[in-house]
Amino acid sequence: MRGSDFKVSGKEGRGRRTTSPAQANAAPAERAFLVGLEYRKRARSSASGSAKGSLTSGAQAARDSANPVPGASKAPAIPEFSAEESLAELRSLADSAGAEIAGEFLQHRDRPDPATLIGRGKLEEIAGAAASVSADLLLFDHDLTASQQRNIERAVHTRVIDRTQLILDIFARHARTREGQLQVELAQLEYLLPRLSGRGVEMSQLGGGIGTRGPGETQLETDRRKIYRRIRAVKEQIEGVRRIRAQQRQRRESVPVATVALVGYTNAGKSTLFNALTRADVVASSKMFATLDPTIRAVALPSRRKVLLSDTVGFIRNLPHTLVSAFRATLEEVQRAALILHISDASSPLSAEQDAQVERVLKELEVEGKPRLRVKNKIDLLAPLQRESLRDDASTVHISAVKGIGLSTLLDRIDQALDEDRPFRVHLLVPQKEGKMLALLEARSRIYSRAYKDGLVELEAEAPQSVVRRVKEFVVE
Ligand SMILES: Nc1nc2c(ncn2[C@@H]2O[C@H](COP(=O)(O)OP(=O)(O)OP(=O)(O)O)[C@@H](O)[C@H]2O)c(=O)[nH]1
Ligand SMILES: [Mg+2]
Incomplete structure (x- = not known):
């Protein structure tokens, strides 16, 4: 592979700007020049991807799983995005932020330069290429420290935006x-x-x-x-807003209705499915992060049982920290849900990588133990042969939210999953030092009474079977 790849969309002449019809009356789209970075690593088959999902090990792991060496024994790798795939995702993010792609550049390096990430010589080359296509800004497919951003801006004399800032911008547009x-x-x-x-x-x-x-x-x-x-x-x-939200939740929870939360990578089709099941009209769009604000609607299941369906913000690889904490309250709906539907885009070549990222976020939210159904969406986009080979199983349903395929099966399965996790009334004695168990009960059960004595908490609660199983040792007959 060469040391670096330049790609430039050179249709427009120097200095001229084109706008799409939709933007005709708005300010002209900014022209963005994308910069990706890949670190070379010597490790081959053992690269299983670090838990943090750094570009370094991740890119290698993805390549290894994409091109397995014949006969080599492979450790099961967490599928990760390669640098090219990551850059493709940056393209959709840039588009969702309203930018026009002027060109792109993928740099391969052994290790990052602490001051500027990329060597100064290379930066000048990038600056030249960006100027030749009249780019207004450089978009780095990487998070930059404050000083890196400053140093790069000084070297290239163009605005520099990193991935986190780009995502924040999209969120700002869609809130x-x-x-x-x-x-x-x-x-x-x-x-x-x-x-x-x-x-x-x-x-x-x-x-x-x-x-x-x-x-x-x-x-x-x-x-x-x-x-x-x-x-x-x-x-x-x-x-203030959270206090109101907590009151609303309390009111909602005074009526015993289970919440079913839709989660998944951005653009997987959560809102489209939500609309199909509830006949609501939440914005569904090919733009990433179309949904930011949680929406909850009631749905009647085939058993006539009512549940609340909740649509929330989509996940993405390396979700910026500032956003994770800012959206904690929004994601509480997921933490309190009785059942999680994990929606994936089955037609995406990156489906496995995206699923792995969703798993990571679910773990961070400490909900990996909750009852879950995997919903593979967009099967209408698969080739007929591929579609025929799909089989639903105990934990997976294949659907097309747009064409309405598989929706009644999905509703049946939601019914079954909730049946399996029916709530039970229990009487518990939990030592006060069992913070985790107490937190689990607070989050997942309805508590009728609570008393403290001798370092023990005595609780009368109604909890789903899956929770009762986890606190079994504290249940008193
Ligand atoms: N072909 C096809 N397209 C679908 C299907 N479901 C959703 N889409 C399309 O996928 C895009 C994303 O759909 P959304 O429902 O907005 O996805 P989302 O998961 O809510 O995305 P965010 O809110 O951005 O996280 C839209 O352009 C939908 O029309 C499907 O079953 N088949
Ligand atoms: Mg959505």
């Missing part, structure tokens, strides 16, 4: 509810704060564009003192 907007603004401000020093001038000259948009098309503040003040105000407002 609709007050809570969603506040959460995104908080994440953006916290991202921006350490990046202000020494960049005051550049930042204040930015005008609009990716990385400067706040939720609801307001411009992000760039004055440090004002940002501190704003962070405090936003946090207070979020607290």
Whole structure:
């Protein structure tokens, strides 16, 4: 493989901008030049991918599983994105942020340069290529530290945006509810704060564009003192919204109806399925992160039992930390659900990689032990032969949310899964030091009474069978 690959979309002449019809009346799309990075590693078959999913081991693991060496014994690898696949995902992210792709560059290196990630000579080359296609900004398929971003900007004299900032920008565009907007603004401000020093001038000259948009098309503040003040105000407002949300949840939970949560990689088709099952009209779109705000609707199952279906924000590889914490409250719906439906795009060549990423987030949310159904969506896009070979099994259902294929089977399966996890009334004596068990009970059961004595908590609760199984040793007859 060569040391680096340049690709330039050279249809437009130098300095000329084209806009799609939809953008005709809006500001012209920004032209983004994408920069990917891949680290070479010597390890071959043993690369199983690190838990953190770094580009280094991940890319290698993916290549190894894609091109297995004949006869080589392979450790089961966590499927990961290769640098090319990651760059393809960055393209859709850029598109979702409203940018036009001017060109791209994939750099292969042995290790990152701590100051600029990429060597200075290479950076100049990139700057030249970006200028020749009149790019307005460089998009790095990587997270940059504050100083790396600053150093690179100085070397290339162009705006530099990293992957986290790009995702934050998409979230800012798509947040609709007050809570969603506040959460995104908080994440953006916290991202921006350490990046202000020494960049005051550049930042204040930015005008609009990716990385400067706040939720609801307001411009992000760039004055440090004002940002501190704003962070405090936003946090207070979020607290207020959360209190209301908790009250709403309490009201909802006073009626015994199970919640079924839809989770999955962004663009898997969660909202399309949600709409098909509930006849709601949540925005479903080919843009990534179309849904940010959780929506809950009642659905009647074939058994006539009613459940609440909840549609939430999609997951993505390396979800920025600031966003994970900002969206914790939103994801509580998933933590409280009686059943999780994991929706995947069966037609995507990256289906396995995306599933592995979803597993990772579910683990982080500590819900990997919850009853779960895997829903493989978009089977209408598969070749007929491939489709015929699909078999539903105890934990998997194949559907097409758009064509309505497999939906009645899915509803039956939801019914069955909930039957298997019926709630039981139990009387428990749990030592106070069993924090994890107590937290599990608080999250997953309805508690009727609670008393403390001699380091024990006495509880009267109604918990699903799967939870009762886990706290069995504390149940008193
Ligand atoms: N062909 C086909 N397309 C589908 C199917 N389900 C969803 N899509 C398309 O996939 C795209 C994403 O669908 P959404 O329902 O918005 O996906 P999502 O999982 O809610 O995405 P986020 O909210 O961004 O996380 C849309 O363009 C849908 O029309 C399907 O069964 N078949
Ligand atoms: Mg959605």
